[in-house]
Amino acid sequence: MSHDAYEAVIGLEVHTHLLTRSKLFCGCSTEFGRGPNENVCPVCMGMPGVLPVLNRHAVELAVRTGIAANCEIAPRSIFDRKSYFYPDLPKNYQISQYETPICKGGYIELPGDGAARRVRLVRIHIEEDAGKNIHEANSSLVDFNRSGVPLVEIVSEPDIRSAEEAGAYLRELRDILRYIGASDGRMEEGSFRCDVNVSVRKKGASEYGVKTEIKNLNSFRFVEKAIEHEVARQIEVLESGGKVAQETHLWDPDREETRPMRSKEFANDYRYFPEPDLPPLVVPPEMIDAIRSSMPELPAARRARYARDYGLSAYEVGVLTAEKDTADYFEAVLPGLKNARTAANWVMTEVLRVSNESGKPIAQAAPPASEVRALLKMVEDQQISLNAAKTAFAAMCKSGKSADATVAELGLAQVSDEGAIAAACDKVIAAEAGKVAEYRGGRDKLFGFFVGQVMKAMGGKANPKVINEILKKKLAG
Amino acid sequence: MALSKITPEQVRHVSLLARLSLAPDEEERIRANMDEILGYIDKLNELNTDGVEPTAQVGDPGMAMRDDVVTNHPDPEAMLANAPARERGYFKVPKIIE
Numbered sequence A: 001m002s003h004d005a006y007e008a009v010i011g012l013e014v015h016t017h018l019l020t021r022s023k024l025f026c027g028c029s030t031e032f033g034r035g036p037n038e039n040v041c042p043v044c045m046g047m048p049g050v051l052p053v054l055n056r057h058a059v060e061l062a063v064r065t066g067i068a069a070n071c072e073i074a075p076r077s078i079f080d081r082k083s084y085f086y087p088d089l090p091k092n093y094q095i096s097q098y099e100t101p102i103c104k105g106g107y108i109e110l111p112g113d114g115a116a117r118r119v120r121l122v123r124i125h126i127e128e129d130a131g132k133n134i135h136e137a138n139s140s141l142v143d144f145n146r147s148g149v150p151l152v153e154i155v156s157e158p159d160i161r162s163a164e165e166a167g168a169y170l171r172e173l174r175d176i177l178r179y180i181g182a183s184d185g186r187m188e189e190g191s192f193r194c195d196v197n198v199s200v201r202k203k204g205a206s207e208y209g210v211k212t213e214i215k216n217l218n219s220f221r222f223v224e225k226a227i228e229h230e231v232a233r234q235i236e237v238l239e240s241g242g243k244v245a246q247e248t249h250l251w252d253p254d255r256e257e258t259r260p261m262r263s264k265e266f267a268n269d270y271r272y273f274p275e276p277d278l279p280p281l282v283v284p285p286e287m288i289d290a291i292r293s294s295m296p297e298l299p300a301a302r303r304a305r306y307a308r309d310y311g312l313s314a315y316e317v318g319v320l321t322a323e324k325d326t327a328d329y330f331e332a333v334l335p336g337l338k339n340a341r342t343a344a345n346w347v348m349t350e351v352l353r354v355s356n357e358s359g360k361p362i363a364q365a366a367p368p369a370s371e372v373r374a375l376l377k378m379v380e381d382q383q384i385s386l387n388a389a390k391t392a393f394a395a396m397c398k399s400g401k402s403a404d405a406t407v408a409e410l411g412l413a414q415v416s417d418e419g420a421i422a423a424a425c426d427k428v429i430a431a432e433a434g435k436v437a438e439y440r441g442g443r444d445k446l447f448g449f450f451v452g453q454v455m456k457a458m459g460g461k462a463n464p465k466v467i468n469e470i471l472k473k474k475l476a477g
Numbered sequence B: 001m002a003l004s005k006i007t008p009e010q011v012r013h014v015s016l017l018a019r020l021s022l023a024p025d026e027e028e029r030i031r032a033n034m035d036e037i038l039g040y041i042d043k044l045n046e047l048n049t050d051g052v053e054p055t056a057q058v059g060d061p062g063m064a065m066r067d068d069v070v071t072n073h074p075d076p077e078a079m080l081a082n083a084p085a086r087e088r089g090y091f092k093v094p095k096i097i098e
């Protein structure tokens, strides 16, 4: 029997850091990359007698996430203690939310052609992160800078059917989180992490198969590869008459395979109970209303608008809207230009290139949008050539000068003056009498040569369109 | 004493979860203690709580929240003062497997 007889059933649990300045329950900084144990205090170190005090902004960002993901926001939710022992968890419990998360239900719509594909959510809840372990030869080292950093866990329904779809879901979720300013979505820094639940079943079956959980996935590519690997493995097991064991697997990025984690005893016996140090979290309706009215346009809406209003392709729309900054910049370049595609092409090639090459955000790497608009306007008005615009743009990125000043300084303005161009054409025709005769005798290919000569005579600044027109007339004799 | 509610196996399970190692006589003492506690809970269960929301916490209308302001501890070094072992600013613990 072939693998085609099976389908994968995949659910994802995403943990993402919220972009707060301070931790969830204490005033320690959340800054990434500090020396070990520099952002720590008695609260996030779990010293006896301390009390957690909830960060309002973390709650606001969780609500923002819930609204963006079409969730129902719970007016009242409870924090619970999740108990387990691990060296990176100083209190021996994690403050999380169990029975009453702050957001319930909701869905993420995946981009794509045709009918929109929805992945439903089970819930989104707030919790604190643990510290970080570094394993040495004979010991482990623990850094608690991350301990207490606010997270939301976003749990999907098992609505995903392929590795590719899992990747699409994660990218869309990350884009949304970045658009709304809830998370920076940096997987490689551990601020956006994903656990995967995978099972397989015969196509058409309504019951779920036994699932395994895959942890330790720190890139979109690894998530996709791990799912592909695990789905194939489970099918092999079933096809050879075996049973899939419910276990947790770790992804091994070097060998590109999953392997079962040594089963932790009672791994799932977390003994949740309501956190006695925190009263119920009440989210006032005013907070929800204020957040709802401050929501930016989300990626899906923006994509639809770009396709509809600017006639851009799905690929172009995808590139322009992947980052909010890029889309905002594109829209700031647009006003007054005749053709949206001029701005789209420019942002996709020149602007993103300088941003990528310098590793800096667009705002720092590229000139202000208004100056790029001025430059593109000159191209549209045939005052400068597209190549001249590229030269000016490169200079503007370095100098910070305006488009006008740069074009003037570099002498890039294009000559469209017909008199000057006609004079240059006459000169070339007079100087190249032999070639003119050949051309008139039927060697059409020589036309390019004459254009080149006129352009050279004009110092490369003549409008090629005007040269073409005038030369054609004159050579026709 | 009424019928035992807690079995010796349950005591061992809970002590393992709590990372406690109990001598056999301690096990029995704790088992009896837990039985008594559950007996008391049974007494509470005699109350009629129909129509009463489960309450783990008082303090409605909700908790106070703080502004998102960084107030780093003036002496983070002090947090490591009681560490049994440390290395380069890290807490050092026995090697963790997986």
Ligand SMILES: [Zn+2]
Pocket: A023, A026, A027, A028, A039, A040, A041, A042, A043, A044, A045, A148
């Ligand atoms: Zn702290």
